[in-house]
Amino acid sequence: MSKIIPAYFLIFVLVSGTMSPVFSNAFAEEVKIPSWLKFNADLWVDGKQTDAEFFRVIEWLIENRIIVIDLKDIEPKQKTITSVDDDDFVSVAKKGIQGWIDKISKSPADLFIRAGLPLIPIVGTSLGILYDQATGTPKENNDMILKVLENMKKMENEDFKKTSSKLDENLQAIKNNEYKLDDLLTETKQILVITTDTNVRVISLEAKLDQVLLQLKDIKIGKNIAEIPSELKTQLNEITQLKSELQDSDLEGINVDPARLEALAKTEVLQGNFDSAIEIYDKILEQDSKNYNALNEKAWTLYELGKVSESNTAFGEFLKHYPADSEGWEGKGWNLLELRMFDEAKDSFNESFRLDNSNAYAIAGLGWVSLEEGNCQMAESIFYDALEIDQGNEDAIQGLDLFEDYDC
Secondary structure, eight states: OOEEEEHHHHHHHHHHSSOOHHHHHHHTTTOOOOHHHHHHHHHHHTTSSOHHHHHHHHHHHHHTTSEEEEOTTOOGGGOEEEEOOHHHHHHHHHHHHHHHHHHHHHSTTTOOOTTTGGGSTTHHHHHHHHHHHOOSOHHHHHHHHHHHHHHHHHOOHHHHHHHHHHHHHHHHHHHTTOSOHHHHHHHHHHHHHOOSHHHHHHHHHHHHHHHHHHHHHTSOOSSSOOOOOHHHHHHHHHHHHHHHTSOHHHHHTSOOOHHHHHHHHHHHHHTTOHHHHHHHHHHHHHHOTTOHHHHHHHHHHHHHTTOHHHHHHHHHHHHHHOTTOHHHHHHHHHHHHHTTOHHHHHHHHHHHHHHOTTOHHHHHHHHHHHHHTTOHHHHHHHHHHHHHHOTTOHHHHHHHHTTGGGTO
16 A cells, blocks of 8 residues: 655655654554665665766656655645555556667667666666676677566566565675675576576576586587487486477577577487477577588588488588588588589598598598499408597498498
């Protein structure tokens, strides 16, 4: 319910954040000042907000009837202020948030958001800190704030109040030197972004991807993939499960950097979900058409799918940007071999070997070309050359095992 309290009493509360001893007994039972109102006053008193910023906050609260000053037929000392309850504040704050969503959407690259954010108590201050610390371009920073505001707009009233309360605790903690700034930014961003069950799963997915990023970098996507450690397999299964619970539209809006997207795509490849991996690689390439890992791994994934012609084209695109890459020429060689273009395949494997004479798979590829051409003696010699470099080379071992099938 709304409360009626004297104007000079509320101003004292705004300035000090505490109750005046003169009025505390009379009003303690009757009045509860919301944390979102006291917090901005505390910032002003501590010099964290300028006079102009604090005035704009009060002005915003009055304009939106979060506090209502009634001057009619009242003696100066009896001026009253009506402070609306928390539910009304949530409603008005969400209208303010919608206003920012509209402004940012209209001018995503140029709008300087920071100046107006503190108008929405607590939420605006938290977003202002995040914005100040962001390291992206103005458009990237605005996109981040836009996403957070859109999530806040979707919140149920109770969730909104709980979030505001938690943000208040975080900001108070850093003011008391109980938080490092990086910790505050991380936790505050999580609080602001996790607004629905969907976003909880998205954040969980991001966290899981961060856990496996380094491990996945050591696993190359190619013709033969090394055995995956059991612990990593478990983590990849969890990532796949989390992703399966999300719609494509959910994934499009999440804050995933290219490294995370590459990890997600590689997870799909290692799980045998090749079509899904291709879709993710395409998303990465929409943002960066020269992305090394996406171009290379997409080409190999197409090869695994048996789409040899498409894979051959993909390796061609990769080599256009990275002509000195041994694995790229090797991949193209295997595709040309599948297409029974033996001379071209031989040229590709030779180029791969020229660029990296330790690439046992390129050497084994030359052995397969000789085998397909019926030159068994040459093939056998080449396979053994490959095994001298890599004793476990599967292509060389398989080639030697199939000599009987080729009438060698």
